[in-house]
Amino acid sequence: MAKDMRENVLRLSDVTMQFGGVVAVNNLNMEVNRGEIVGLIGPNGAGKTTVFNVITGVYAPTNGAVALNEKTILENYPQGKMKTMYKGENAGKYGKVQLLSPDKITKMGVARTFQNIRLFKELSVFENVLIAKHMNIKANVFSATFMLNHREEKQMQEETMELLKLLDLEKNKDDVATSLPYGKQRHLEIARALATKPQLLLLDEPAAGMNPQESDDLMHFIGRIRDDFSLSILMIEHHMQVVMGVCERIYVLDYGALIAEGTPSEVQNNPKVIEAYLGVD
Ligand SMILES: Nc1ncnc2c1ncn2[C@@H]1O[C@H](COP(=O)(O)OP(=O)(O)O)[C@@H](O)[C@H]1O
Numbered sequence: 001m002a003k004d005m006r007e008n009v010l011r012l013s014d015v016t017m018q019f020g021g022v023v024a025v026n027n028l029n030m031e032v033n034r035g036e037i038v039g040l041i042g043p044n045g046a047g048k049t050t051v052f053n054v055i056t057g058v059y060a061p062t063n064g065a066v067a068l069n070e071k072t073i074l075e076n077y078p079q080g081k082m083k084t085m086y087k088g089e090n091a092g093k094y095g096k097v098q099l100l101s102p103d104k105i106t107k108m109g110v111a112r113t114f115q116n117i118r119l120f121k122e123l124s125v126f127e128n129v130l131i132a133k134h135m136n137i138k139a140n141v142f143s144a145t146f147m148l149n150h151r152e153e154k155q156m157q158e159e160t161m162e163l164l165k166l167l168d169l170e171k172n173k174d175d176v177a178t179s180l181p182y183g184k185q186r187h188l189e190i191a192r193a194l195a196t197k198p199q200l201l202l203l204d205e206p207a208a209g210m211n212p213q214e215s216d217d218l219m220h221f222i223g224r225i226r227d228d229f230s231l232s233i234l235m236i237e238h239h240m241q242v243v244m245g246v247c248e249r250i251y252v253l254d255y256g257a258l259i260a261e262g263t264p265s266e267v268q269n270n271p272k273v274i275e276a277y278l279g280v281d
């Protein structure tokens with residue numbers, strides 16, 4: 001299907017994220033279309049995780065806009081002290097402020113995993129996924145745990161089991177989360193993200209710390225969940241084999257700015273990309 005025929009799920013327009021004097025993301029334009037698996041790569045410190053923090057509402061962008069299904073969810077322009085401190089581009093292009101909170105953005109169908117695994121360490125695999133489901137409905141962990149009626153509770157438990165089955169974690173359901181092998185902990189983190197029924201899944205270095213067998217499994221796993229859950233996926237990853245094997249398109253960031261985009265083979269052979277990675281490996 002031609003690229004411009006595809007339905008747009010996520011669009012970043014001129015997104016700049018400046019912390020004090022540090023421009024972590026510089027005038028970024030990128031998009032994810034429905035059903036795509038898109039890679040976001042670049043050397044350490046390039047701004048990749050910051051992009052996820054902007055999309056999920058953790059940081060308000062300093063300038064620019066983010067749209068979900070063609071509807072603006074975040075928009076900002078340099079104001080207050082930033083008016084004079086701003087070092088980015090396109091300062092005059094955006095005049096409106098709209099900033100949805102992280103929980104609203106989750107409810108709109110965006111879920112993420114973290115570069116460093118974040119699980120409830122002492123809880124079981126089952127409980128970890130169930131709590132993620134609760135958190136999506138209630139505002140905080142206390143009301144989430146105690147305020148549901150029996151029917152809702154039963155349904156969530158069934159959905160949790162269903163998810164564990166689909167993600168090959170059924171046999172581990174009563175295991176303490178941290179007792180799982182590393183690769184399975186990564187699966188569990190993805191299961192937790194899927195518990196909120198996202199349409200767009202953001203994965204931050206899912207293969208980090210995996211051995212070659214685990215990262216090979218992960219590649220197939222990501223393709224499978226995209227199909228099974230009708231997801232669009234944006235993924236940050238350092239393992240080039242995983243990125244090149246699973247992504248249809250790739251964006252390359254260096255010092256916060258986009259230096260290349262294209263298919264895996266286009267990006268691999270791009271001199272700017274090769275230069276950015278020289279001396280990094
Ligand atoms: N909350 C913050 N305050 C100040 N600087 C930050 C903050 N978050 C990220 N940065 C800076 O932004 C840059 C990009 O970081 P990050 O997005 O984590 O890079 P990557 O994920 O590509 O390794 C780094 O220079 C980092 O120090």
Ligand SMILES: [Mg+2]
Binds near residue numbers: 048115
């Ligand atoms: Mg990072």
